[in-house]
Amino acid sequence: MNAQQTGAxxxxxxxxxxxxxxxxxxxxxxxxxxxxxxxxxxxxxxxxIFRLILLIGIAYIVLFPFYTKIAGSFMGxxxxxxxxxxxxxxxxxxxxxxxxLLENQYxxxxxxxxxxxxxxxxxxxxxxxxxxxxxAKFKFKGANLVFMAVILTMVVPHQTIQYSMFMNFRYFDIFxxxxxxxxxxxxxxxxxxxxxxANINIFGAEPSSKFLQAVVEDGAFNLNNTYWPLVIxxxxxxxxxxxxxxxxxxxxxxxxxxxxxxxxxxDGSGTGRTFLQIILPLSVPMMITVFLxxxxxxxxxxxxxxxxxxxxxxxxxxxxxxxxxxLETSYPGQxxxxxxxxxxxxxxxxxxxxxxxxxxxxxxxxxxxRSGLTAD
Amino acid sequence: MTNELKxxxxxxxxxxxxxxxxxxxxxxxxxxxxxxxxxxxxxIGFIAIxxxxxxxxxxxxxxxxxxxxxxxxxxDFVGWENYREALFVNxxxxxxxxxxxxxxxFDIPAIILFSxxxxxxxxxxxxxxxxxxxxxxxxxxxxxxLMETIDASNIxxxxxxxxGDYGTETSTxxxxxxxxxxxxxxxxxxxxxxxxxxxxxxxxxxxxxxxxSGVQMLIFLAGLQSISPAIYESCSIDGATGWETFWKxxxxxxxxxxxVNSVYTIIDSFTTNQNTVMKFxxxxxxxxxxxxxxxxxxxxxxxxxxxxxxxxxxxxxAFVFYQRKD
Numbered sequence: 001m002n003a004q005q006t007g008a009x010x011x012x013x014x015x016x017x018x019x020x021x022x023x024x025x026x027x028x029x030x031x032x033x034x035x036x037x038x039x040x041x042x043x044x045x046x047x048x049i050f051r052l053i054l055l056i057g058i059a060y061i062v063l064f065p066f067y068t069k070i071a072g073s074f075m076g077x078x079x080x081x082x083x084x085x086x087x088x089x090x091x092x093x094x095x096x097x098x099x100x101l102l103e104n105q106y107x108x109x110x111x112x113x114x115x116x117x118x119x120x121x122x123x124x125x126x127x128x129x130x131x132x133x134x135x136a137k138f139k140f141k142g143a144n145l146v147f148m149a150v151i152l153t154m155v156v157p158h159q160t161i162q163y164s165m166f167m168n169f170r171y172f173d174i175f176x177x178x179x180x181x182x183x184x185x186x187x188x189x190x191x192x193x194x195x196x197x198a199n200i201n202i203f204g205a206e207p208s209s210k211f212l213q214a215v216v217e218d219g220a221f222n223l224n225n226t227y228w229p230l231v232i233x234x235x236x237x238x239x240x241x242x243x244x245x246x247x248x249x250x251x252x253x254x255x256x257x258x259x260x261x262x263x264x265x266x267d268g269s270g271t272g273r274t275f276l277q278i279i280l281p282l283s284v285p286m287m288i289t290v291f292l293x294x295x296x297x298x299x300x301x302x303x304x305x306x307x308x309x310x311x312x313x314x315x316x317x318x319x320x321x322x323x324x325x326x327l328e329t330s331y332p333g334q335x336x337x338x339x340x341x342x343x344x345x346x347x348x349x350x351x352x353x354x355x356x357x358x359x360x361x362x363x364x365x366x367x368x369x370r371s372g373l374t375a376d
Numbered sequence: 377m378t379n380e381l382k383x384x385x386x387x388x389x390x391x392x393x394x395x396x397x398x399x400x401x402x403x404x405x406x407x408x409x410x411x412x413x414x415x416x417x418x419x420i421g422f423i424a425i426x427x428x429x430x431x432x433x434x435x436x437x438x439x440x441x442x443x444x445x446x447x448x449x450x451x452d453f454v455g456w457e458n459y460r461e462a463l464f465v466n467x468x469x470x471x472x473x474x475x476x477x478x479x480x481x482f483d484i485p486a487i488i489l490f491s492x493x494x495x496x497x498x499x500x501x502x503x504x505x506x507x508x509x510x511x512x513x514x515x516x517x518x519x520x521x522l523m524e525t526i527d528a529s530n531i532x533x534x535x536x537x538x539x540g541d542y543g544t545e546t547s548t549x550x551x552x553x554x555x556x557x558x559x560x561x562x563x564x565x566x567x568x569x570x571x572x573x574x575x576x577x578x579x580x581x582x583x584x585x586x587x588x589s590g591v592q593m594l595i596f597l598a599g600l601q602s603i604s605p606a607i608y609e610s611c612s613i614d615g616a617t618g619w620e621t622f623w624k625x626x627x628x629x630x631x632x633x634x635x636v637n638s639v640y641t642i643i644d645s646f647t648t649n650q651n652t653v654m655k656f657x658x659x660x661x662x663x664x665x666x667x668x669x670x671x672x673x674x675x676x677x678x679x680x681x682x683x684x685x686x687x688x689x690x691x692x693x694a695f696v697f698y699q700r701k702d
Contacts, residue, residue: 051497058494059511061583065527066514127417134414138407146415149422155682156430157647159654160674163667164432167441168425236421244591244640246418271410292517300521317522339531346526350518357517361510 069347072340073097080333080340096344099324106348108315113299114352116227116316121295123234124242125287131237132249133275137261147250154243158303166307169229170222229308230298240297240304245290252286253279288363296353321345437671458672468656469673476646476653477680483588484641484688486578488634491589495596496626516590524650588645592637599633600626628697635692639685646681653677 010022035041067087076091084090100106135147158165223229233239237246256279264274280287298304302318309316323341331337412419437458439451462469498509519527578585603626611621645651657677661670 048502051500051502055497055508058582058586059508061586062511062514065583130414131418134411138411138414139404140408140411143411143415146419149426150418153422153426155643155685157654157674157678159647159657159661160671160678161429161433162661163436163671164429167432167436168429232425233421235417236425237418238421238426271407271413275414296517297520300518300523302522302525321522321526336531342526346523349522353518357510357514361513362506364513 069343073344073347075340077329077331077333077337080336081331095327096341097348099326100320100341100345100348103324103326104320104322104345105315106320109317109320110352112314113317116230117295117298119227120230120234120239120298121291123231124237124239124245124294125291127235127237128242128245128249128290129280129283129287130275132246133253133279135246136250136253137256137258150237150243150246152243153238154241154247158240162303162307165229166224169232169308170224172223172228224308225311225314230304233304239294240301241293245294249283249286249290252283256282285363288360292356292360292364295356299353300349317349320349433671434675436668437675440668458669459676462669462673462676466660466669472653472656473677473680476651476656476677477684479652480642480645480681480684482574482577483585483645484638486581486585487589487592487641487645488637490585491592491637492596492630492634494589495593495600496622498593499597499600512586512593513590515587516594519587524648528650588641588648591644592641595637595640596630596633599630603629631696632698635689635696638688638692642681642685642688646677 009024012020012022014020071087071089073096074092074094075085075089076093076095078091079085079089082090131150135143135150223232230239234242260278260282261274264278265271269277299317305316305318312319321342322345323338327337327341329337435451438455439453440457441451494512498505498512607625607629608621611625616624646654648654657670657673660666660673
């Protein structure tokens with residue numbers, strides 16, 4: 001461009017097959033000036049710096065509480081009365097970890113909660129996929145009504161129905177069928193249904209922890225203190241925030257082109273097989289996202305676990321959060337010390353989630369990016 | 377099996393009559409059936425478990441339940457007794473309700489604005505975008521349920537920031553900015569003091585807001601991803617600035633998401649355990665004879681919030697822009 005203004009480029013013939021073209025180039029200084037000293041570039045740099053500072057600031061806000069928890073967990077007793085100790089432990093000690101692991105039944109709770117969360121999350125992911133696929137890809141009478149019902153389950157807070165939920169699973173009996181079958185059974189002497197149910201022990205857990213053994217009491221099943229309530233809620237898509245999962249997955253399935261399924265149908269595959277072999281493999285990132293949500297929200301849940309597990313027989317995560325007996329003291333830094341212990345309990349509880357998140361966060365972002373989530 | 381049916385469907389109409397005449401089922405009908413099959417688990421659960429639970433909860437709010445060990449429970453109908461007690465006898469319920477709704481009105485715009493802003497930022501191309509995204513989604517996964525309960529009465533963080541002051545309340549000391557600072561900033565501008573305090577509280581509650589806007593951020597990000605890059609390209613060719621592009625393209629295209637997110641935020645923030653009204657109702661639940669009253673309270677609360685959701689959805693949907701799909 002510049003060359004045209006100052007004249008045509010010089011062309012010299014070097015040899016038979018070679019020519020040399022010489023452009024008159026603008027000096028480097030000028031070019032740099034044109035590139036860097038203008039409003040667009042300066043504005044861009046300012047915006048870049050501003051954005052970076054903002055993002056780092058918010059990242060700090062997110063991460064700082066975790067840092068205080070970690071720092072506090074390594075502090076010894078004396079650090080909590082020492083004014084000079086702020087963010088870095090001086091009297092380094094592992095006592096808090098040691099006694100929580102030894103005295104708070106952490107490992108029992110870990111095992112039980114893992115079983116509960118993993119089974120609930122797997123069931124919820126699959127069931128929500130089913131429901132969402134049905135709602136996204138099939139036109140049937142009342143489809144909108146079903147979708148409204150899904151939204152309703154999301155809207156009604158679980159506190160509103162907590163008492164009836166408790167009572168429902170305390171006296172579990174669908175439309176009086178069980179009462180009819182087992183006759184007028186009383187405690188101890190019960191119909192054949194209980195024999196069947198009492199022997200269902202799906203996960204092969206040790207007999208002492210009867211996760212899935214229901215007891216017939218007062219003419220109905222008492223499902224509390226077992227895993228049944230949560231399993232049943234998950235199987236029917238009524239678990240914690242399942243409405244949200246169905247919503248997310250529905251949007252995702254709506255974005256999957258119909259041609260995929262049509263070609264599968266033409267090739268002679270049925271709807272069920274199409275779903276299992278074509279649609280599900282496509283939606284793995286989205287499923288991992290839902291699984292991640294379901295698992296971690298069930299893992300840290302303290303609503304359902306305290307509602308359904310009324311006795312302390314089944315040790316779950318909420319019971320880990322307490323002060324170990326060996327650490328009970330009274331001294332000026334007591335409040336802070338106890339706060340640090342509770343925070344360490346929290347850290348130990350979410351440790352598996354952190355590890356899982358590190359592996360899955362890529363899928364989380366991917367799943368969302370590919371979902372093409374739209375709101376119509 | 378479906379294969380067979382399909383053959384039957386196409387062949388029997390034109391060719392010779394099949395010896396066994398089977399009624400042809402159209403593809404639509406079969407697909408409709410399959411649809412029912414897919415939503416069957418939810419339908420069963422909704423009809424057999426959820427509706428009875430909702431019904432029971434309404435019944436409980438109108439009655440008094442006595443559990444007799446060995447026989448079951450007796451439900452006595454007491455009419456509006458529980459509602460009367462919640463509204464007029466309980467000294468704190470109405471107060472908590474009003475302050476809870478005020479809190480809601482404050483939180484929702486803050487969360488929506490913040491999550492939209494963050495989503496737009498995180499959608500831009502830059503170094504370390506994946507890392508920032510990963511960090512910002514941490515609260516969604518980790519700061520829920522139990523962690524929320526632990527954090528609710530956490531004096532560690534304040535103490536760490538302040539150094540001294542152990543055991544004392546440091547809520548005022550840990551404020552990032554005070555309303556006065558911002559007032560100085562806004563001096564001369566015609567901005568009301570209410571807006572000033574609003575901004576100040578918003579900045580001070582930033583941790584809370586960041587924590588609660590994870591899902592919203594995800595939804596906005598997904599919405600931003602679904603806007604076609606071609607539109608932005610043609611905009612930049614026509615010489616639109618970033619600011620103009622945001623208001624003329626991004627904002628209208630993302631407006632359905634704003635509606636979804638406002639509804640979700642309202643629902644989410646009033647169903648969380650940390651909501652003041654919910655905490656209050658939980659407190660009542662654990663009292664003796666408080667179960668029925670807490671049912672009554674939560675139904676009243678639920679109706680109020682449904683009303684709010686309906687109003688917000690009605691107002692917002694008037695401004696929502698839907699891209700026509702051709």
